[in-house]
Amino acid sequence: MFEETQEEDKQSSRRGVIIVITVVVVLIIVGGLIYLDSTGAFKSAPATASAPATVVANADATKDLHVLSAKMDKDSTGLVAVWLVDLKNSSSTLTYSHIKYETTYGGADNSVIGQNQGEMNASLGPGEEQNVEFRDAQYPAGTAWFKVKITGGTATQ
Numbered sequence: 001m002f003e004e005t006q007e008e009d010k011q012s013s014r015r016g017v018i019i020v021i022t023v024v025v026v027l028i029i030v031g032g033l034i035y036l037d038s039t040g041a042f043k044s045a046p047a048t049a050s051a052p053a054t055v056v057a058n059a060d061a062t063k064d065l066h067v068l069s070a071k072m073d074k075d076s077t078g079l080v081a082v083w084l085v086d087l088k089n090s091s092s093t094l095t096y097s098h099i100k101y102e103t104t105y106g107g108a109d110n111s112v113i114g115q116n117q118g119e120m121n122a123s124l125g126p127g128e129e130q131n132v133e134f135r136d137a138q139y140p141a142g143t144a145w146f147k148v149k150i151t152g153g154t155a156t157q
Helices: 002-038
Strands: 065-074 080-089 095-106 112-124 129-138 145-156
Touching (some): 065 095, 065 145, 080 095, 080 145, 095 129, 112 129
Antiparallel strands (some): 065 080, 080 129, 095 112, 095 145
């Protein structure tokens, strides 16, 4: 009689371990799926037109693309500048991608204490307005003012 109780306890304990392992595995799978969804891994690619876009050589991104507003802050470490820029494409026929920018950081005495150049991961269609966030250079100590300007981009029709 006593041996039967011990055997039942062993089986019950094995079932408990199997249930715990199963729950942990399910939670890991669900967590992985949520992470992949948040990174956009499950989003479908946008439909493309049947004719490939043609690059327009004589387009001027500095005239067609306008910075409507720009906000700069530090990242959570306080070391890297994070920008939120509202861009508008004033062209009625061109789409711009590979948008190049230049950031300038100034001190209280109005001197330039840092500059950086880079490329925004954005594409703006004709007449489109879009908020673009990007991480820039190391945040210069003593920054009193800052600005961003568009220096180029690839135009397609």
